[in-house]
Amino acid sequence: MKKRREIVCKRFEELIPAFLEDRLNDAAAEDFLSHFDSCRSCREELSIQYLVYAGLPKLETGETFHLNRELAETITAARERILRRKKLGFCAYSMEILTIVAVGISAALMVFFF
């Protein structure tokens, strides 16, 4: 069990840059976030990398930077993005089903009337 956890954590670490640059696909981002929720050491790792990724450039230009708040916002934004795309996917899927049903009904009507 411990071994598996280490592998998951290692993978998480590798994905951090991709996550911060929004280069993960939805499935990968979801896995990433669910591990983020469940693993304390990876949460710490992400905040360190986030500090380097987003914090240092800001500090150099003299802007204020609130690590925890901005990281929380980044996480929330990522979750919303995934959710929104999921909803869109679901809509497209429902439309497809509706079309199939509509075609089916008109075919049945044709058979019935002609």
Ligand SMILES: [Zn+2]
């Ligand atoms: Zn972990």
